[in-house]
Amino acid sequence: MEIATPVTTAMNSVLQALPQTDHQRLLAHSEHVALIYGEVLCEPGNAIPYVYFPNDGSISLLTPVDGHASMEVGLVGREGMAGMGLFLGSRISPVRMLVQGAGSATRMRANAFRQEMQRNSALQRGLSRYLYAFMAQVAQTAVCNRHHLLEKRLARWLLMTHDRAPANEFHLTQEFLAHMLGVRRVGVTGAARQLQEQSLISYRRGHIIIHDRPGLERASCRCYRDVNTIRDRMADEELVGRMEGEGKEEEAPADLVDQLHP
Amino acid sequence: MEIATPVTTAMNSVLQALPQTDHQRLLAHSEHVALIYGEVLCEPGNAIPYVYFPNDGSISLLTPVDGHASMEVGLVGREGMAGMGLFLGSRISPVRMLVQGAGSATRMRANAFRQEMQRNSALQRGLSRYLYAFMAQVAQTAVCNRHHLLEKRLARWLLMTHDRAPANEFHLTQEFLAHMLGVRRVGVTGAARQLQEQSLISYRRGHIIIHDRPGLERASCRCYRDVNTIRDRMADEELVGRMEGEGKEEEAPADLVDQLHP
DNA sequence: CCGCTTATGTGCGCCCCCGAACAGTCAGCG
DNA sequence: CGCTGACTGTTCGGGGGCGCACATAAGCGG
Numbered sequence: 001m002e003i004a005t006p007v008t009t010a011m012n013s014v015l016q017a018l019p020q021t022d023h024q025r026l027l028a029h030s031e032h033v034a035l036i037y038g039e040v041l042c043e044p045g046n047a048i049p050y051v052y053f054p055n056d057g058s059i060s061l062l063t064p065v066d067g068h069a070s071m072e073v074g075l076v077g078r079e080g081m082a083g084m085g086l087f088l089g090s091r092i093s094p095v096r097m098l099v100q101g102a103g104s105a106t107r108m109r110a111n112a113f114r115q116e117m118q119r120n121s122a123l124q125r126g127l128s129r130y131l132y133a134f135m136a137q138v139a140q141t142a143v144c145n146r147h148h149l150l151e152k153r154l155a156r157w158l159l160m161t162h163d164r165a166p167a168n169e170f171h172l173t174q175e176f177l178a179h180m181l182g183v184r185r186v187g188v189t190g191a192a193r194q195l196q197e198q199s200l201i202s203y204r205r206g207h208i209i210i211h212d213r214p215g216l217e218r219a220s221c222r223c224y225r226d227v228n229t230i231r232d233r234m235a236d237e238e239l240v241g242r243m244e245g246e247g248k249e250e251e252a253p254a255d256l257v258d259q260l261h262p
Numbered sequence: 263m264e265i266a267t268p269v270t271t272a273m274n275s276v277l278q279a280l281p282q283t284d285h286q287r288l289l290a291h292s293e294h295v296a297l298i299y300g301e302v303l304c305e306p307g308n309a310i311p312y313v314y315f316p317n318d319g320s321i322s323l324l325t326p327v328d329g330h331a332s333m334e335v336g337l338v339g340r341e342g343m344a345g346m347g348l349f350l351g352s353r354i355s356p357v358r359m360l361v362q363g364a365g366s367a368t369r370m371r372a373n374a375f376r377q378e379m380q381r382n383s384a385l386q387r388g389l390s391r392y393l394y395a396f397m398a399q400v401a402q403t404a405v406c407n408r409h410h411l412l413e414k415r416l417a418r419w420l421l422m423t424h425d426r427a428p429a430n431e432f433h434l435t436q437e438f439l440a441h442m443l444g445v446r447r448v449g450v451t452g453a454a455r456q457l458q459e460q461s462l463i464s465y466r467r468g469h470i471i472i473h474d475r476p477g478l479e480r481a482s483c484r485c486y487r488d489v490n491t492i493r494d495r496m497a498d499e500e501l502v503g504r505m506e507g508e509g510k511e512e513e514a515p516a517d518l519v520d521q522l523h524p
Numbered sequence: 525c526c527g528c529t530t531a532t533g534t535g536c537g538c539c540c541c542c543g544a545a546c547a548g549t550c551a552g553c554g
Numbered sequence: 555c556g557c558t559g560a561c562t563g564t565t566c567g568g569g570g571g572c573g574c575a576c577a578t579a580a581g582c583g584g
Binding site: 061063064065066067069070071073074084085087088089090091092094095125128129131132135136138139140141142143144145146147182221222223226230233234237238 | 397
């Protein structure tokens with residue numbers, strides 16, 4: 001199951017999965033806000049003012065490098081929440097939170113969230129599951145940065161953004177893209193042109209249109225699929241867990257040699 | 263505060279921070295095991311048989327790339343636990359768990375851990391805090407992979423391993439190192455020689471000796487320091503939180519332009 | 525229609541790292 | 555003592571991405 005193709009009336013998945021009463025109480029302490037392209041919701045090292053549950057659009061999490069530059073390590077859409085530091089017991093964000101795809105979100109003040117979280121075990125479970133998937137995303141980004149060509153990474157990035165966007169087209173400059181991917185703008189120019197020559201996308205002065213999603217998936221590295229697989233497996237496991245209770249354990253050791261010399 | 267220089271009689275920090283009664287009950291369901299260099303504790307996609315609380319030595323977490331190769335995204339020593347998937351509600355590990363520095367650990371079966379975790383809120387808090395620091399480590403690895411030269415990344419890796427090792431020297435081949443860093447072995451040969459020429463380390467047939475730790479820190483990229491800073495800030499925050507209860511919030515928006523054109 | 529800003533495109537030299545193949549060297553063991 | 559396997563060192567061409575500088579073009583306000 002994918003995040004599904006963009007729809008106009010989306011709703012945050014974490015909130016949606018909550019029992020009705022929990023959901024209502026949480027909404028009572030929240031507000032609905034627009035996410036504006038380029039807006040910075042929190043700087044690294046600062047206290048987190050709000051947590052955000054995106055409905056559509058997406059929030060990019062950026063880690064600083066060498067004190068000044070910064071690049072994307074994860075992307076939050078309606079499948080999750082931005083401000084997970086609070087969930088883990090810190091008021092301080094280690095990352096920059098940047099609106100990368102315009103849209104809307106439900107937001108909640110830090111203190112309200114902390115209180116709600118303590119008494120709402122369904123919310124805890126939902127966010128734990130999300131965190132598992134998110135960590136897989138960050139880890140995959142780490143290896144992807146190291147191994148894959150820019151063109152494939154760009155394709156993956158566009159797919160991830162498209163999954164979380166309300167439409168097939170969105171505002172997005174090459175300068176911005178270069179910043180996210182941690183490369184030069186001219187690098188993006190070249191990679192984007194190659195995707196355009198394959199009729200997968202088209203772009204024009206900060207406006208990108210996705211034409212051929214399946215083609216884009218083929219042009220992307222496996223990381224896109226692998227991250228989705230891990231997320232969906234987690235979701236399946238949750239369902240099974242609810243139905244049959246506790247499962248059984250399993251051993252699975254091997255040796256390094258198998259990896260180094262397959 | 264650093265992880266501190268290696269000592270012979272170390273104890274896992276997460277366990278140590280628990281109240282006496284919690285600690286005892288947890289140990290009653292655990293066992294002490296040796297960590298053997300090169301041992302694979304869990305393969306990605308498999309059920310997690312045990313969680314490990316290292317006392318000394320370290321466990322490397324590896325994410326697969328393109329289905330076969332895999333490289334390190336995080337390192338677990340006595341500051342944490344391996345098998346965090348269980349903490350987040352999944353029985354399945356998304357990463358390979360590989361013993362990278364020989365030593366010892368306290369381990370616990372998956373089911374026992376899940377039961378203990380549910381009723382032990384001190385353990386939950388401790389692991390949440392650790393997870394926060396660990397996520398920062400993974401995120402930093404992602405940007406580090408993208409931006410920093412091999413020599414600096416190697417220095418960082420050696421420092422991280424040294425922090426978690428019981429001695430100033432440890433078994434470690436260049437082939438292994440190349441695997442962790444996601445580069446060719448010959449690349450490691452060159453980078454390691456440069457560190458050796460600066461008298462920071464010496465190595466010989468799978469045996470590395472750290473000679474000049476401060477020098478190694480200077481040769482490393484800032485990522486080493488930055489990750490430690492985040493971890494320590496989290497620890498401080500926890501102490502303050504315990505003493506004065508709830509704090510106050512803070513706003514901190516800015517604009518992307520500040521980042522792109524500082 | 526003009527000029528300014530923003531966004532995209534091109535060219536050039538450079539260098540780190542890649543892939544592959546091969547040579548040297550130490551350790552352990554029969 | 556010599557064999558064998560494991561570990562380290564060297565070389566070569568190639569290419570992706572870098573930093574820099576400059577050229578073009580689309581939007582926008584006056």
